[in-house]
Amino acid sequence: MTERPSHATELAPPPDVSREHGVHLLREMLRIRRFEERCVELYSAAKIRGFLHLYIGEEAIATGVMATLEEDDAVVSTYREHGHAIAKGIGMGPIMAEMFGKVDGVARGRGGSMHLFDAATRFYGGNAIVAGGIPLAVGVALADRMQGRDRVTVCFFGEGAVDEGAFHESINLASLWDVPVLFACENNRYSMGMALERAEAQTDLALKAASYAVPAWHVDGMDVLAVEEGTRRAITAIRGGGGPVFIEYETYRFRAHSMYDPDLYRDPAEVEAWKQRDPIPALIGTLKQLGHLDDVGVAALEAEVEAEIDEAVAFAEDAPLEPVEDLHRFVTSEVAP
Amino acid sequence: MSTTTVEPTTVTLTLREALKQSLRDALIRDERVFLMGEDIGAYGGCFAVTMGLLDEFGPERIRDTPLSEVAIIGTAIGAAMNGMRPIAEIMTCNFSLLALDQIVNNAATLLHMSGGQFNVPVVIRTTAGAGKQLAAQHSHSFEPIFAHIPGIRVLSVATHEDARGVLCQALEDPDPVVLFEYPRIMTMEAEVPVEPAPVDLGSAAIRRAGSDVTLVTYGAIQHTVLEAAATLAKDGIDAEVIDLRSLRPLDDATVLASVARTHRAVVVEEPWRTLGVGAEVAARITEEAFYDLDAPVGRIASAEVPMPYAKHLEEAALPQVPAIVAAVHRVMHRG
Known part of the structure; x- marks a missing residue:
């Protein structure tokens, strides 16, 4: 792609959406939202421990991005990755079992909430070092290109990762080498308690990316159709051999940073204002307007999602713990590939 | 009528040449192998170990990088997780500290933390040791820092026979290998058999x-x-x-x-x-x-x-x- 920085581009309102696709997007967002709400309950019940970083409010991004990917495209994510993992197609049961610390979890209970991995869906992990997954994503994408595979790697990270040198080193290298990676920056405006404008002298993150000669633009991260549209444009360019693209998704987390966070640093009015832009009611409204869905349809979706979560929780409850004798397994490989 | 010539059975080479031979062999043997690092291509390597490899193998496989240690190692890790066999070079182990996050938090942990799903067959070459009057930011020996970390193999190569065989062995490892070389002895010569003998650096x-x-x-x-x-x-x-x-x-x-x-x-x-x-x-x-x-x-x-x-x-x-x-x-x- 020869197009150079169009960082200020605001996309036009999204076009029509089919009933089938609209309902799919809504179902995915509901699955993520309700799954995490259940996680909060299970955290309070001490079934889940450690850190638990919620994605509530940001579901439109994972959902819209995944709608543009092929099954064999890769995802590298962060510690706030439940939504990415669910939308990528990892079963809720193994994800929940991971949070329960059970051997049937996606990482045998070694990773927990922050470290979901799934080779089968090419989900290269939740990385809990801020920006730690970014160079890794460049490498995954480079390997696909060097092996002649037409695949894209999506690298999710928050705006706090842009503070880190790893981001700048990696996007520069990806640009130099035309690596097929989408840098998907979920700007929820706070890195833990640090507001973007207090952390970055230049708060237009797409502008930073553009300075590495990477096409970059903003997308409304609270509108799933806008996310899908803006991302599809990027994925098409990347798949066409145009090298990396950076998208800054403007979003907000409705909950605190983690379960430990008393959320003293945000104005409650600001949180309320963003909740008015909740992507789920927004999509329900659109689908109703289009005549694709009514209240009965929404209730049916909710019931379907609740049943799936019930099943996942039962799976996690019933799963065994990894035997302690296996503690040392996988420090090194057991067989040469 | 034929004449009989006696082929020499030994050859004299420097440690630098022995290491280069090992890299060449690895690149020839396995097309998944590629090199990346600072000044390994056009410059020929800061200790001249990779001199000539860019001409022989081209820029796709001999990749000069910017001065970005985190990106060098992180990218090599990602490529290794996805089917390649990268050999990443960090000029000195003092500089490797810039990439320590990637080595310790990613390369060493990913297999265990992913429950055995993602192994990381990356080889990281670096150098250690004093003796060239390079002072405190180019002369240190950090082998113990790396040897402290479960999940990586740490090798030290200081003889010609080991140098010729080291990458063959390191690349067979399905897990990360950090390889220490020593600038002080790069020009040291030794007479070795023409045909490299197999070596086992896993043993003392x-x-x-x-x-x-x-x-x-x-x-x-x-x-x-x-x-x-x-x-x-x-x-x-x-x-x-x-x-x-x-x-x-x-x-x-x-x-x-x-x-x-x-x-x-x-x-x-x-x-x-x-x-x-x-x-x-x-x-x-x-x-x-x-x-x-x-x-x-x-x-x-x-x-x-x-x-x-x-x-x-x-x-x-x-x-x-x-x-x-x-x-x-x-x-x-x-x-």
């Missing part, structure tokens, strides 16, 4: 057989230890010199078998003494062979100072023959 090598005392060492300093052993021989002390080669995991068996024969041991290493590989070896000898010992295990290492520039100070900071000889005399006179 007995560089000099002896019966009176075991000197356990690794890296470039082993050549100083061998000098010390020659000096000791004149004093009638027959020292066995063991090159550990693999610093994680450690080959306890070779060390313990030697101590069982000699009943005395001195560990000699170039990094600092506190919490080093030598400390670990001494502890293991004490745990596993206490009743074989006729004297406490001796330790020689570099002075615990940032490496100074001035030649006389640098020499004073490094383990030298007289200090090693004196340490051996101490353990010989005890017990």
Whole structure:
């Protein structure tokens, strides 16, 4: 792609959406939202421990991005990755079992909430070092290109990762080498308690990316159709051999940073204002307007999602713990590939 | 009528040439192998190990990178997780600290943390050691820092035969390998067989057989230890010199078998003494062979100072023959 920085581009309102696709997007967002709400309950019940970083409010991004990917495209994510993992197609049961610390979890209970991995869906992990997954994503994408595979790697990270040198080193290298990676920056405006404008002298993150000669633009991260549209444009360019693209998704987390966070640093009015832009009611409204869905349809979706979560929780409850004798397994490989 | 020519059976080469031969062999043998690092291509490598490889293999496989250690190692890790066999070079181990996050938090943890799903077959080449008057930011020896970390193999290569075989072996490892090379001895020459013999860097090598005392060492300093052993021989002390080669995991068996024969041991290493590989070896000898010992295990290492520039100070900071000889005399006179 020869197009150079169009960082200020605001996309036009999204076009029509089919009933089938609209309902799919809504179902995915509901699955993520309700799954995490259940996680909060299970955290309070001490079934889940450690850190638990919620994605509530940001579901439109994972959902819209995944709608543009092929099954064999890769995802590298962060510690706030439940939504990415669910939308990528990892079963809720193994994800929940991971949070329960059970051997049937996606990482045998070694990773927990922050470290979901799934080779089968090419989900290269939740990385809990801020920006730690970014160079890794460049490498995954480079390997696909060097092996002649037409695949894209999506690298999710928050705006706090842009503070880190790893981001700048990696996007520069990806640009130099035309690596097929989408840098998907979920700007929820706070890195833990640090507001973007207090952390970055230049708060237009797409502008930073553009300075590495990477096409970059903003997308409304609270509108799933806008996310899908803006991302599809990027994925098409990347798949066409145009090298990396950076998208800054403007979003907000409705909950605190983690379960430990008393959320003293945000104005409650600001949180309320963003909740008015909740992507789920927004999509329900659109689908109703289009005549694709009514209240009965929404209730049916909710019931379907609740049943799936019930099943996942039962799976996690019933799963065994990894035997302690296996503690040392996988420090090194057991067989040469 | 035919004439018979006698093919030479040995060849003289420098350590640098031996390492390059190993890299060439790896690139020829496996098309998944590629090199990335600072100035490895057009410049030829800061220690000239990769000189000529760009011309031979092209820029897709010999990748010059910006000065971005985190991106170099992180990208190599990602490529390794996705079917390639990258060999990443970090000029000196002082610079490797910039990439330590990727090495420790990603390369070393991903297999275990992913429940066995993602192995990371990356090879990281770097250099260690003083002796070139490069002062405190280019001369340090950080082998113990890496050897502390579960999940990575740490190799040290300081002989020509090992150098020729090292990458073949490192690339067969499905997990991360950190490989230490030594600028001080890059131009050292040796006569070796034309055909490289297979080597096993996973095991310690007995560089000099002896019966009176075991000197356990690794890296470039082993050549100083061998000098010390020659000096000791004149004093009638027959020292066995063991090159550990693999610093994680450690080959306890070779060390313990030697101590069982000699009943005395001195560990000699170039990094600092506190919490080093030598400390670990001494502890293991004490745990596993206490009743074989006729004297406490001796330790020689570099002075615990940032490496100074001035030649006389640098020499004073490094383990030298007289200090090693004196340490051996101490353990010989005890017990």
